Amino acid sequence: MSDTGKIAQTPLFDRKANIRGYKLNKMAMALVEEHNRQAFKDNEEAYLDRFGLDAVTKAAVMSRDWHEMVRLGGNLFFILKISAIDPTPIISIGAAQAGMTPEDFIKNRLGK
Numbered sequence: 001m002s003d004t005g006k007i008a009q010t011p012l013f014d015r016k017a018n019i020r021g022y023k024l025n026k027m028a029m030a031l032v033e034e035h036n037r038q039a040f041k042d043n044e045e046a047y048l049d050r051f052g053l054d055a056v057t058k059a060a061v062m063s064r065d066w067h068e069m070v071r072l073g074g075n076l077f078f079i080l081k082i083s084a085i086d087p088t089p090i091i092s093i094g095a096a097q098a099g100m101t102p103e104d105f106i107k108n109r110l111g112k
Contacts (some may be wrong), residue, residue, distance in 0.1 A: 008062060013068060017101055018073060018075070019073070020072065020073035021072055021073020021074045022073070023051050023052050023053055023057070024051075024057050024061070024069065024072060024073060024074045024078075024079070025058065025073070025074060025075050025078040025079075027047075027048060027050075027051035027053065027061075028074070028075075028078040028079050028080075028081045028082055029078050029081060030051075031081040031082065031084070031085065034096075035083060037084075040082075040085055041085060044061075045058065045060060045062065048061060048062070051072065056071075056072065057072050060072060061082060064082070064083075064086070064088060065096070066092075066093045066096040066097060067096050067097055067099070069082075070097065076093075080093070090104070091105060091106060094109065
């Protein structure tokens with residue numbers, strides 16, 4: 001397979017990433033339920049511990065390091081559930097994925 005069309009620094013979400021990110025994705029999907037969102041807000045670290053997240057993954061979630069969560073196997077559609085807690089604008093997440101400030105992301109990627 002050629003490298004044509006690949007974006008530098010973009011983690012591939014393949015079977016290996018899916019397996020690696022299973023606990024992270026399971027935790028994030030559980031946030032669709034109100035009682036889980038409340039538990040996350042009340043004691044984020046304890047909530048993450050319920051899902052057996054390792055220290056690196058917990059640190060990525062707690063610091064809202066979106067790029068690292070994806071690198072660790074987080075499915076973007078699932079980790080967006082985390083962004084609803086704060087709330088974090090999707091532009092900020094896109095900018096983090098691209099390694100840009102939100103302002104540069106808007107200008108360079110959205111042409112505004």
